[in-house]
Amino acid sequence: MRIVIIGGSGHVGTYLVPRLVRAGHEVVNVSRGQHSPYSPDAAWKEVLQIAADRTAEEASGQFGKKILGLKPDVVIDMISFELDSTKQLAEALKGEICHFISCGTIWVHGPGVEVPITENQPRRPFGNYGIQKAQIEQYLLDFARRSRFPATVLHPGHIVGPGWNPLNPAGHFNPKVFADLATGAEVALPNIGMETVHHVHADDVAQAFEKAIENWGASVGESFHVVSPSAVTLRGYAESVASWFGKKANLSFLPWEKWRLTVTEQEVQATWDHIAHSPNCSIEKAKRLLGYQPKYSSLESIKESVTWLFEHKVINVPSE
Numbered sequence: 676m677r678i679v680i681i682g683g684s685g686h687v688g689t690y691l692v693p694r695l696v697r698a699g700h701e702v703v704n705v706s707r708g709q710h711s712p713y714s715p716d717a718a719w720k721e722v723l724q725i726a727a728d729r730t731a732e733e734a735s736g737q738f739g740k741k742i743l744g745l746k747p748d749v750v751i752d753m754i755s756f757e758l759d760s761t762k763q764l765a766e767a768l769k770g771e772i773c774h775f776i777s778c779g780t781i782w783v784h785g786p787g788v789e790v791p792i793t794e795n796q797p798r799r800p801f802g803n804y805g806i807q808k809a810q811i812e813q814y815l816l817d818f819a820r821r822s823r824f825p826a827t828v829l830h831p832g833h834i835v836g837p838g839w840n841p842l843n844p845a846g847h848f849n850p851k852v853f854a855d856l857a858t859g860a861e862v863a864l865p866n867i868g869m870e871t872v873h874h875v876h877a878d879d880v881a882q883a884f885e886k887a888i889e890n891w892g893a894s895v896g897e898s899f900h901v902v903s904p905s906a907v908t909l910r911g912y913a914e915s916v917a918s919w920f921g922k923k924a925n926l927s928f929l930p931w932e933k934w935r936l937t938v939t940e941q942e943v944q945a946t947w948d949h950i951a952h953s954p955n956c957s958i959e960k961a962k963r964l965l966g967y968q969p970k971y972s973s974l975e976s977i978k979e980s981v982t983w984l985f986e987h988k989v990i991n992v993p994s995e
Contacts, residue, residue, distance in 0.1 A: 676773070678888075679703045679747035681729070682754035683722075684712055686834050687778070691751075691881035693718035698885065703745055713838035713877075733760055739767025749774040749888060758810045765815065769824055774895065775815070776887055779830040781873060781900060781954045783809040791906070791957035794830075794898050802948060812898055819896040827887050827894040829880070832902035832954060835976045836877035837983035844913035846872065846946035847938070853981050854990045856913060857920040863927045865934040868910030870950040875902045876976035879969040886965040893964040903973040906955040915974050916981065 683692050683704035689712040695702050696718035708726040712719060725745065732738035742750060742764065750772055755761045761777065768775060784792050785799035800809040815826040835841040843852040845864060855862050883901040887894040907915075910926065917924035935943045961967035971979075984990045 676748035676888075677701045677703065677746060678749040678751065679705060679742060679745050680751045680753065681705045681742070682752070685753060686713065686836060686839065686877045687753060687831070687880045687884070689713040689716075689836070689838075690878040691884050692716075692722055694881050694885050696721050703747070705742065705745075713836065729754070729760070733763055736763070739764045743767050743771055747772055749776070751776045751778075751884060753778045755811060756804070757807055758814060761811045761814060765818060765824060765826070769822060772825065774825045774827065774888060774891060776827045776829065776884060776894075777811060777815055779812050779828045779898065780805065780808045781830045781832050781902065781956050782952055783812055783830060784952075784954070784956075786952065787955060790955040792900075792955060793957045794900060794960055801951070805952075816896060816898065825891075825895045827896075828898040829883050829887060829901050830898060830956075831880045831883075832873040832875040832900075832956065833949075834877050834880060835874045835980045837980055839980070840984065840989070841874065841977050841980045842872055842949065844909050844916060845938075845942070846870070846909060846949040847942040848945060849938075849942055850984055850990045853916060853984065854992055856917040856924060857922065857985075857990075857992050859917070859922045859925050861925045861927055862913060863929050863934060863937055864909050864913065865929065865931050865946060865950060867928050868913070868926065869908050870953040871906040871908055871955045872912065872949055872973075873902045873906040873954040873956055874973040874976055875969065876971040876979070879903070879971055879976075882969070883961060883965065883967050886961075886967050890965050897960075897964070899961040899965065899967070900956040900958050901961060901967070902954075902956050902958055903969050903971060903976065904958065905973060907973045909950075912974070912977070916977075919978060919981070
């Protein structure tokens with residue numbers, strides 16, 4: 676099939692594009708042309724690259740027409756963050772494509788009640804990102820039911836892989852936390868460190884997109900969580916990272932109002948978003964209907980990423 680990926684040069688696209696090429700598909704990558712894949716792969720030589728400024732072309736009402744003009748069988752939208760953006764594209768593609776797959780987020784749920792959270796639990800999103808993604812999901816699945824638009828929505832967790840900073844055990848993205856754990860320096864965690872985060876390796880997310888295409892009848896009109904088999908607690912995460920370096924985690928715990936004074940405002944916002952959600956999501960639906968089988972556990976995917984950070988001197992550990 677001819678598969679057009681919007682935003683295919685990012686974290687997931689780095690793995691998804693080569694997967695699709697090797698599966699025999701004709702792949703077109705639509706992006707701003709400002710980013711190379713995180714990992715090189717010869718398959719990219721077979722990909723047609725189309726430069727586009729989505730924001731500008733949506734403002735002129737041309738983006739959907741541009742994608743349709745590429746004559747896709749399948750469209751994968753990795754980078755729609757607003758409902759109006761998705762609506763414009765879906766309306767342009769209605770009746771013209773075989774499959775439309777949108778990348779969502781597990782933050783569509785907001786705080787969970789029963790865990791692991793399943794896809795059919797009532798949504799209680801908060802924050803602009805989660806609210807917009809929940810609206811996109813609702814629109815696409817309603818559009819699928821009302822108009823037979825062949826939509827599928829996949830909801831990844833905290834995407835991780837070699838080449839970028841993973842969400843760390845303190846719930847933010849400052850890589851110094853990993854250096855401190857590696858050297859036995861004290862790391863303060865909010866509350867008692869029992870909030871959860873749910874990572875997923877970018878290649879496992881790519882696997883889920885490929886499985887959704889392969890299992891069209893089971894995936895159309897549905898949404899699926901795409902995460903590792905299990906979430907991790909902040910405390911367990913920190914202890915595991917320290918153990919990779921032969922250390923015992925030197926942890927302290929502070930009530931939220933005191934902990935937030937120890938980090939930057941940017942880190943406060945990131946951590947609050949993550950611990951307020953504390954995602955812990957089930958993948959049973961994706962396993963049953965799509966045959967999704969993640970290769971990596973949360974800690975395995977994080978370890979690969981952290982190893983890359985140390986090897987490429989993004990994190991420096993002082994010599995003892």
